[in-house]
Structure formats: C-alpha cells, structure tokens
Amino acid sequence: EAQVTQNPRYLITVTGKKLTVTCSQNMNHEYMSWYRQDPGLGLRQIYYSMNVEVTDKGDVPEGYKVSRKEKRNFPLILESPSPNQTSLYFCASSFRDSNTEAFFGQGTRLTVV
Amino acid sequence: LAKTTQPISMDSYEGQEVNITCSHNNIATNDYITWYQQFPSQGPRFIIQGYKTKVTNEVASLFIPADRKSSTLSLPRVSLSDTAVYYCLVGAWGYQKVTFGTGTKLQVIP
Numbered sequence: 001e002a003q004v005t006q007n008p009r010y011l012i013t014v015t016g017k018k019l020t021v022t023c024s025q026n027m028n029h030e031y032m033s034w035y036r037q038d039p040g041l042g043l044r045q046i047y048y049s050m051n052v053e054v055t056d057k058g059d060v061p062e063g064y065k066v067s068r069k070e071k072r073n074f075p076l077i078l079e080s081p082s083p084n085q086t087s088l089y090f091c092a093s094s095f096r097d098s099n100t101e102a103f104f105g106q107g108t109r110l111t112v113v
Numbered sequence: 114l115a116k117t118t119q120p121i122s123m124d125s126y127e128g129q130e131v132n133i134t135c136s137h138n139n140i141a142t143n144d145y146i147t148w149y150q151q152f153p154s155q156g157p158r159f160i161i162q163g164y165k166t167k168v169t170n171e172v173a174s175l176f177i178p179a180d181r182k183s184s185t186l187s188l189p190r191v192s193l194s195d196t197a198v199y200y201c202l203v204g205a206w207g208y209q210k211v212t213f214g215t216g217t218k219l220q221v222i223p
Contacts, residue, residue: 004156031207043157043200043213050207058210090156096207099145099164104156 002027006091006105013081013112021076021108023091029103030096032074036060036087043090049074050096081112114204114211115139122218131188133217135201138182146177146184149200151216157200161186188219196221 004025013019025032033048035058045058049068063085065077074093078085088109094102118136125131137146145164149157161168163175163184174187188195198216 033211035213042215045211045213048210056210059212088154092156094206096205098143098205099162100206101147101159101162102149102157102206104158107154107156109154 002103004091004093004103004105006089006108008108009106010109011111013110015082015112016080019078019081019110021078021089021091021110023074023076023093023105024072025074025093025103026072027093027095027103028071029093030071031102032068032091032093033058034064034066034074034076035090035092036085037090038087046076046089078110081110083112086110086112114202114206114209115141115144116212117201117203117214119199119201119214119217121215122220124220124222125191126222127192128190131191131195131219133186133188133199133201133219134183135186135203136183137201137203140181140203144181144204146175146181147202147206148173148175148186149202151198151200160199191219191221193221193223195219 034046035043044060047066049055091105092102147162148160151157161173161175168175176185200216
C-alpha cells in the first residue's frame with residue numbers, strides 16, 4: 001500500500017531535549033517536505049527536498065533541521081525544541097511533475113513543555 | 114505555486130450540492146489545479162485535479178473555465194462526513210516551495 005509513515009504520532013518532550021521525527025515513503029517519490037499546522041495559521045512548509053542530498057527552506061525553517069540521505073526517508077530534527085514548536089506536524093511526498101498529487105502522513109502531535 | 118483565493122468558510126445542509134470557487138489569476142500555462150480535503154488532525158488528502166474544462170471522479174467534479182483564472186470544486190449531495198477544510202493549489206508540485214492558502218472550511222449541517 002502506498003503510504004507516508006511518520007513516527008511518533010504523539011510526543012511530549014521538554015525544552016532543549018533534541019528530538020527527531022521520522023518520515024518514510026514507499027512510492028519512490030523525489031519530493032518530500034515537512035509542514036506544521038497551528039490553529040489560525042494553516043499549513044506552513046518548514047523544509048522541502050527535491051531529491052537525495054538536496055534540501056531547501058520553506059516558509060518557517062527556524063529551529064528545524066532536515067536531512068535526505070536516502071530517497072525514502074526525510075527526518076525532521078529539532079536540536080533544541082522550544083514551547084513555540086508545539087504543533088501538529090505533517091510530512092508529505094510526491095513525484096516532481098506538473099500533474100502529480102502529494103501524499104501526506106498521519107501527522108505527529110508534538111508538545112514541548 | 115500560484116497564489117490562490119478561496120472563501121474562508123461555507124455552510125451547507127446535508128444532501129445539497131456544494132460549490133467552492135478558487136481564484137488563481139496568475140496561473141501559468143503548465144499549471145494544474147489540485148484540490149485537497151483535510152479533516153481535523155489528519156493530513157490533507159487528494160480529491161481531484163484538472164487542467165481545463167471539466168473533470169469528474171467518484172467524489173467530486175472540477176470545473177475550469179477557458180481562461181483558467183478560477184476553478185470550482187463541486188461536491189454533490191454532501192453529508193456530515195464532508196465537513197472538512199478544502200484547499201485549492203495551483204502549480205507543479207515538487208519543484209519549489211509550497212504555500213497553502215487558508216482553505217475553505219465547509220460545515221455540513223444536518
């Protein structure tokens with residue numbers, strides 16, 4: 001089954017404790033990206049990657065890191081989480097094409113206390 | 114992706130047809146128009162995509178006029194389970210940063 005898998009689904013952590021949210025896709029997609037969603041602010045892109053070893057900033061990259069060492073995986077790293085990074089996070093993947101669709105993961109609800 | 118404008122919210126009674134219009138004046142020649150549906154706390158899900166005229170699938174229709182500067186998502190006979198936020202995106206996914214608009218929050222009333 002074609003899917004984008006995020007882990008964990010829920011995470012409560014403390015300020016400053018490094019964490020990684022994993023994202024994996026099984027569709028051989030070139031393009032992967034991370035979004036955060038906050039009430040009243042909609043979906044905002046954090047980082048995106050057009051292929052292995054190619055990453056670029058989205059609209060809200062501060063406080064986040066990503067890496068794309070393999071095509072299927074695109075982890076989101078918070079090296080020193082802060083309470084303002086409490087949010088719902090989504091990973092997505094797609095082919096690089098004009099008439100393609102994006103597939104989204106189930107979401108990771110992160111709380112930083 | 115091209116900038117899009119949609120109504121912030123809409124209400125509809127169950128069983129009615131709902132039409133949500135999206136404006137995208139700066140659409141480029143190669144751009145496709147794609148609609149996504151999002152339920153609370155879930156990732157957006159692809160509904161339908163089109164380039165011109167009309168596209169229909171099992172859940173929706175998409176109407177695109179000749180100038181392609183707008184598009185209308187049509188949901189026939191909505192039910193309570195269609196209550197969601199609907200996003201219109203225009204452009205080639207996978208080549209650039211993606212900016213979602215506000216989307217249209219559809220509330221279906223019994």
